[in-house]
Amino acid sequence: MNGRHDAHAGLHSAEGARPGEHLGRAVNPVVKVVDLAWLEFEKPDLRRAEAFAHAFGFATASRTEAELQLRGTEPGSPCIRVRRAPRSRFLGPAFRAAERSDLKRLGDAVGSRVVALPESIGGMAVTLVDPSGLRVRVVCDTRELDALPAPPPLSLNFGERLTRINSTQRSPRAPARIQRLGHVVVQTTRYRQTLDWYLQYLGLIVSDFLFFPGQRDRGPVMSFIRCDQGSIPVDHHTLALTLGPSNRYVHSAFQVADLDTLAAGGEYLQDHGYRRSWGIGRHIQGSQIFDYWRDPDGFLVEHFSDGDMFDNTLEPGWAPMTASGLSQWGPPATRDFLGISPGPESLRELLSIFRAVGGNDNEFDLRRLFGLMKVART
Template identity: 55%
Template sequence: MREIDIPAGAAPADVHQGLHSEAGALRGEQPDRARNPVIKVIGLARLEFVKADLDRAERFARDFGFVVHDRTPDLLSLRGTWSALPCLVVRRGRRAGFAGPTFLAESVEDVRRLARWAGTNVLPFDGGQAVRLTDPSGLSVRVVAGLAPPAALPERDPLDWNVGMKPVRFNATQRPPRAAPEIQRLGHFVLETTRFRRALSWYLEALGMIVSDFLYLDALRDRGPTMAFLRCDLGSVPTDHHTMAMHLGPRTGYVHSAYQVTDLDAVAAGGQYLAERGYRRVWGVGRHIQGSQIFDYWRDPDRMMVEHYADGDLFDSSLEPGWAPMSAGGLSQWGPPVSRDFLGSTPGPALVAALVRALGDGTNEIDKDTLMALAKAMAA
């Protein structure tokens, strides 16, 4: 992680004021962190996918802005420009899908501690040590330590903006390249789950993550939150507003992943570059509320949703979570209306089948009232 300069004596502010519910948490409601977590992960190392056509996956990856770190007939490893581990790994398989996230632990001892807690073994992994777990949603989660990241790659500097009464650019023009943007790093990923409360508690307890924002369904406020944005707990060191997010829904699995680029021009010009090559935009360009990122969402050729973003919030551990009602209109401060594709509410056989399965499973958190409340929130 790059060093960040924090103004001396800066005091935490109520960063949620004006954007969130005044009610906040109810007594006895879901806590935003575990009192004594097993370990505290320090970052998100990579995501893994399975795809049938690695040549096609590589073409999209280069157009999206990744750098190929390694390529074999059965594996595609991708990285950004920063000195960080390769952030996306694609393995050859018959059916496209998400294989799971890999988080970074502070030490090998933390990996061993987590393995003892889970009753499983530590395994060698790319020169380090790893433990593989399964979260309450059934997702495979790996935690690693002892890995050596590659050196940083050259990248363009952020553009200097002439703003208001404090211009900084003289006798110079702005000519950002119309090309694939330079992915700097993996930022976060989002999951949908039918077992939201159990999964959330697991990430807080096992991995020591803390919640930046909770969302709830207005019609079912007494049932607690239905979405959470989780960040790593690095104490006084600011970190991304969310490294992962999860929300309650009728399906379980991957929703999207997000990759940081240099600035607004990289987001916008990168989107134009993708559009010119025939890829389909899902939603954007806009600015989120929770996390504040400038965003642009796309589908890759296997219909996996991926995001370019810039200018995200950074929080340290002193900030308490915000609380807000869950709604489609509450996803952005500005930008085009959110699409059905982004919300996952496009009618079709797959959605109907998921609804039927969810309602037929008495062990999850989905019932008719929840589905009605979710539909109402996504229409709001």
């Protein structure tokens, strides 16, 4: 594997690629983005959105009648930008370029101009549209927010290795302070085309592929994708793509300090009437401790901690997609998390299934539908 070491130990993945399978990276990408910058949403009620955000652990970076910007404790740009609009929707992600010249090169490649961003955020951006129709910004030189005060790390005892003596551990039942944006997951009807687009234009690389049981010969249906910063370790995934009957937001994830912070923050959210979707547990792909919640507009958001960090030497792992394979430990994946609990969202997805399997402009055919149904049963 060209000197790269094996990534497929333990629970990372079932095995590596077979001859002829997807390499998980582009040979000569246009640019290599260095991270997610922020996510953009529209919502009708910014006060309600801000109230949940504070309970979830965000701080307000900026708020006007037209826009809400939410941040974590780490320095940098806001994690989320929410604009007031008649209905709720996810507009798309913004990725950070290493240099302003990358914006020009990317704009030339897709026929898009580099433009100045609003004064409230600063910097420059080029706007693209991926094959699913999702708007994607790549930004540079945005205004940097200073770090916020953060609690010191917990002092933990590990068996005979003692770091806390004559002192107690009392994690407050309080909002889990968000440190930073981790990743976003989106569903696409054109998975392979969309995957290759992100690898070619943004220089992302695949950490793990999942395939429907019994359908590996048809290729993967989900990929966990990270930025390529060479020898610098980065999150196991910054973006995850999954094949489905519609193009839609699935969830986004935000890092908190540790398990105690995550668990106590969940207690606080429950005390204030918010709805847990699934958790607490530890994932397999990415290894992070997770806890999923629904915001008042129905968007799925995740607290996570202790995720895997990879450099660019690891080749993609390959594993079958199963509901039971979503976690190493924790409660079974809920119907809400899987998107199959009764309600408007599952009804829209059901209607999308009928449209997708009856059309020929997407990759979600009848056999893929059977594969997805098998996943839900496992």
